[in-house]
Amino acid sequence: xxxxxxxxxxxxxxxxxxxxxxxxxxxxxxxxxxxxxxxxxxxxxxxxxxxxxxxxxxxxxxxxxxxxxxxxxxxxxxxxxxxxxxxxxxxxxxxxxxxxxxxxxxxxxxxxxxxxxxxxxxxxxxxxxxxxxxxxxxxxxxxxxxxxxxxxxxxxxxxxxxxxxxxxxxxxxxxxxxxxxxxxxxxxxxxxxxxxxxxxxxxxxxxxxxxxxxxxxxxxxxxxxxxxxxxxxxxxxxxxxxxxxxxxxxxxxxxxxxxxxxxxxxxxxxxxxxxxxxxxxxxxxxxxxxxxxxxxxxxxxxxxxxxxxxxxxxxxxxxxxxxxxxxxxxxxxxxxxxxxxxxxxxxxxxxxxxxxxxxxxxxxxxxxxxxxxxxxxxxxxxxxxxxxxxxxxxxxxxxxxxxxxxxxxxxxxxxxxxxxxxxxxxxxxxxxxxxxxxxxxxxxxxxxxxxxxxxxxxxxxxxxxxxxxxxxxxxxxxxxxxxxxxxxxxxxxxxxxxxxxxxxxxxxxxxxxxxxxxxxxxxxxxxxxxxxxxxxxxxxxxxxxxxxxxxxxxxxxxxx
Numbered sequence: 341x342x343x344x345x346x347x348x349x350x351x352x353x354x355x356x357x358x359x360x361x362x363x364x365x366x367x368x369x370x371x372x373x374x375x376x377x378x379x380x381x382x383x384x385x386x387x388x389x390x391x392x393x394x395x396x397x398x399x400x401x402x403x404x405x406x407x408x409x410x411x412x413x414x415x416x417x418x419x420x421x422x423x424x425x426x427x428x429x430x431x432x433x434x435x436x437x438x439x440x441x442x443x444x445x446x447x448x449x450x451x452x453x454x455x456x457x458x459x460x461x462x463x464x465x466x467x468x469x470x471x472x473x474x475x476x477x478x479x480x481x482x483x484x485x486x487x488x489x490x491x492x493x494x495x496x497x498x499x500x501x502x503x504x505x506x507x508x509x510x511x512x513x514x515x516x517x518x519x520x521x522x523x524x525x526x527x528x529x530x531x532x533x534x535x536x537x538x539x540x541x542x543x544x545x546x547x548x549x550x551x552x553x554x555x556x557x558x559x560x561x562x563x564x565x566x567x568x569x570x571x572x573x574x575x576x577x578x579x580x581x582x583x584x585x586x587x588x589x590x591x592x593x594x595x596x597x598x599x600x601x602x603x604x605x606x607x608x609x610x611x612x613x614x615x616x617x618x619x620x621x622x623x624x625x626x627x628x629x630x631x632x633x634x635x636x637x638x639x640x641x642x643x644x645x646x647x648x649x650x651x652x653x654x655x656x657x658x659x660x661x662x663x664x665x666x667x668x669x670x671x672x673x674x675x676x677x678x679x680x681x682x683x684x685x686x687x688x689x690x691x692x693x694x695x696x697x698x699x700x701x702x703x704x705x706x707x708x709x710x711x712x713x714x715x716x717x718x719x720x721x722x723x724x725x726x727x728x729x730x731x732x733x734x735x736x737x738x739x740x741x742x743x744x745x746x747x748x749x750x751x752x753x754x755x756x757x758x759x760x761x762x763x764x765x766x767x768x769x770x771x772x773x774x775x776x777x778x779x780x781x782x783x784x785x786x787x788x789x790x791x792x793x794x795x796x797x798x799x800x801x802x803x804x805x806x807x808x809x810x811x812x813x814x815x816x817x818x819x820x821x822x823x824x825x826x827x828x829x830x831x832x833x834x835x836x837x838x839x840x841x842x843x844x845x846x847x848x849x850x851x852x853x854x855x856x857x858x859x860x861x862x863x864x865x866x867x868x869x870x871x872x873x874x875x876x877x878x879x880x881x882x883x884x885x886x887x888x889x890x891x892x893x894x895x896x897x898x899x900x
Contacts, residue, residue, distance in 0.1 A: 392484065392575040392705050393680060394637040396628065397697070398621060399446070399579070400673070401439065401493060401586040402662060404647020406654040406786075407614060408673050413654070414786070415611045416598065419622040420675075423639065427677030428724050429687045434735055434767075435645055435694045437662060437669035439495050439519050441738070442644040442694055443581070447496070447508075448474045449698025449717035451736050453843065456851035459742050462497045464518050464530045465855035467872055469497020470508070475713060477698050478509030481577045484707040487511055489566050491559045492581030495519045499859065501870045506542050514541050514549075514562045516583065517868055523555045523583060523590040528868065536861025536868040545867045554592050555583045556613075560620040564627045572632040575705065580624065585613040587651045592616065604789040610652025638678040638704065640697065645669060649784040656785050659821045664779035665737050665765035667821055682725045690730035691767075696720045736843050737765035742850055746776045748807035755830075757837040760809035766840050770816040773826075773836040775809055783820070812836070 407413050409421040410429070436442040440461040441452050448470070452458035455471055462468050470476075478488040490505050492515040497503045505513035516538045521528035526539040539546045549558070563580055570576055591612035598615065602608040621641070628634040646669040647653020648662045660666025674692070695717030702709055703719050718731040740763045749761025754775065758764075763776035812826035812833055826833050858871045 392486070393678070394572070394576050394578075394628075394633045395481070395486075395701055395705065396578045396580065396624070396637060396639045397446075397701075398624070398639065398641045399443070399492070399581040400617060400641070400643045401581070401583055402645065402648055402651070402653055403585055403614070403643035403673055404649075404653035404655045405643075405658050405668060405671055405673060406656045407585075407610075407647060411673070414602075415614050417614065417618045419618045419625070420641065420673075423621070423625070423641065423677040424675040426684060427639075427675050428681060428683065430674040430676070430692050430724070431687055432689045433642070433672055433674040433692045434670050434737070435642065435672045435674075436738065437645050437664055439493075439586075439644055443494075443496055444470050445693075445695045445716075446642075446697055447476045447478075449477070449695045449713075449715040450474065451695065451716045451738075451843075453736065453739055453847035454714070454716065456848045458738055458847070459740050459850050459852045461519060462495065463855065464528070464868060465534065465857075465859040466497075467499040467853050467856045467859070468851055469499060469503030471851070472502055475710070476509045477701065478577060478579070480509075480698075480702050480707050480709075481575075481705055482509055482511075484575075484705050486575045486577045486705060487570060488577045488579075489513075490579045490581070491515055491562050491566070492579075493519070493583050493586075494581070498868070498870055499856070499872045501543065504543055504870065510579070512542060512566070514546065515559065515581065516540070516555075520583070520586050520588070522588065524552050526550065526555070534860055536864070536866055538868045540869075545865075545869065554590070554616070556616050556620050557592075559583075560623050563624055567627045567631045567633060570631075572636075576633070577701075577705075582617060582620070584617045585610055585653070587648070589613065589652060602789070603791060604652070606650070606652040607654075607789040608652075635679050638676065638680060638701075640674075640676050642674045642694065643672040645672070649788065652789075654784065654786065654789070657783065657820050659781060659783050660778075661780050661782075661784070664781070665763075665774055666778065666781055667815070667819060668784075669779075670737060670765075676724050680725070683727045686727060688724055688727070690720075690723050691732045691735065692720055692723070692730065693717065693732060693735050696732065733769055734839065735767040736840075737767065739764040739840065739844055739847060740776075741847075742852065744777050746809045749776055749809040753807075753809050754837055755834050757834060758840055764840055766836055766843070767815065768836055768839060770814050771832055771836060772813045772815045772821075773833065773840070774811045775837075775840075778811065 407415055409417040410424055436445060438461050440457060444455055444457050448455060455474055482488055488510045490510045490513045494505050494517050498517040517540060518528050518538050521538045526537060527535060528538050529535040537545060559582060589606055589609035591609060595612035595615045599608050599611040602611060628637055646655045646662045655661060655668030658668035658671055660668035662669055698717045699709055699715055699719045700721050704721060720730055722728045723730045743763040745761040749759060751759050753760040760775040765774045810826045811824050812829060813821045861868050864871055
């Protein structure tokens with residue numbers, strides 16, 4: 341009892357220290373009663389909530405697996421800890437190892453191999469975006485009456501106006517189109533001389549909002565405005581894709597106060613950024629309660645990929661980092677918080693993947709999933725809310741046919757079933773198989789951040805035998821991927837290789853075009869934005885047709 345009392349005292353103290361408001365403090369102001377709030381259309385009594393829940397999906401950027409209080413981090417995250425403790429923690433939850441892939445799979449419910457985005461990310465200068473023939477989550481929610489809003493980072497391509505968020509199902513958009521940029525100025529340089537402004541409101545550059553406000557706080561203010569102006573009797577879908585804690589490592593000064601003792605400058609900055617993000621999510625939650633959404637809401641929190649140790653993130657005790665298919669790159673912080681959950685305060689250890697949100701949320705919204713849409717996600721609401729078994733038994737982490745090939749990979753190493761030079765990873769029940777070039781594979785313990793600069797002295801490494809291109813792990817028994825079982829269980833390896841081969845037969849061609857010089861913001865008023873115009877393409881084709889006709893006429897005259 342004494343220990344519990346101390347813990348309770350510390351949690352209250354931490355909230356006061358951070359300056360957070362009480363979650364109940366905004367429910368009733370001075371002189372207000374529940375009745376007056378109802379009259380103003382505010383609070384839980386503001387109209388009878390419909391059967392369609394409000395959906396708030398919060399996506400953090402580059403948050404490491406360890407970088408949340410309830411995973412043992414030294415970084416304080418009281419809001420995330422409280423929301424997760426009162427909801428359902430997802431402790432067998434997977435995303436993709438980079439920004440674009442996770443976002444595309446969330447919004448379509450499809451693996452990368454089925455959208456053509458299986459290689460890397462969409463670069464700012466590439467004429468590429470999420471293929472227009474893919475139905476998106478906000479489009480499906482709009483069909484059943486939802487108001488859809490996106491705030492934050494898009495990173496699904498913008499070379500054509502049809503690729504913009506407002507053309508892909510969102511009623512409004514406020515945020516950035518690229519993968520990263522300055523948190524205050526919103527400028528981004530893709531390469532020397534290729535620089536531009538990247539803050540949008542709907543389809544236009546948001547110059548009027550450029551007031552030097554830190555993006556985490558600016559996005560939160562926008563969310564508060566949306567909630568204040570919307571009628572809580574009507575369902576809303578809010579996709580909040582924060583820029584934090586992606587590099588560049590920037591944060592307002594006051595958030596450094598509790599982390600002066602962290603010597604590693606990147607880790608210190610990262611901690612300050614995460615503290616600010618935690619406060620922002622507290623303020624979003626307060627707004628949901630203040631304006632009458634909370635009681636009929638579902639809040640989902642997820643990171644888009646693992647942390648980057650060189651940029652302050654920690655995935656300990658998992659192996660690897662962002663950009664790899666080791667667990668540290670793809671196993672994410674995630675939880676669901678909602679008054680609608682049946683098993684609150686529980687932990688879900690069933691297999692869940694980011695593609696599962698698409699069918700789950702459409703079903704909760706009373707929408708319909710077209711039979712011709714071949715999804716890779718599953719409806720996992722009963723798994724999360726009621727503790728039932730997950731319908732998911734496997735995850736295709738990815739097959740990337742154009743990633744740097746492993747020098748020693750071969751069909752022979754893959755038993756004639758699979759070319760192990762190709763980078764791929766798959767999970768089937770307890771088993772996980774990796775082939776090809778696995779990428780950065782160190783374990784990075786907390787001691788690695790003990791010095792002023794990046795220090796790999798403490799990192800744990802394994803020297804693989806020459807020519808190794810296949811790894812097999814029992815993730816349930818060995819979640820840290822320390823014991824390779826590929827030599828001990830060749831039959832299991834063959835089974836998983838066959839499953840990879842089956843998936844590969846359904847893959848569409850990779851979309852990864854070369855950069856287009858017309859993308860330079862200098863040619864677009866100094867702003868990153870759509871540069872490919874359909875009219876120009878038609879004019880060029882019309883000119884070429886006209887030129888061909890003239891050539892034919894000349895040839896006829898010559899022949900005559």
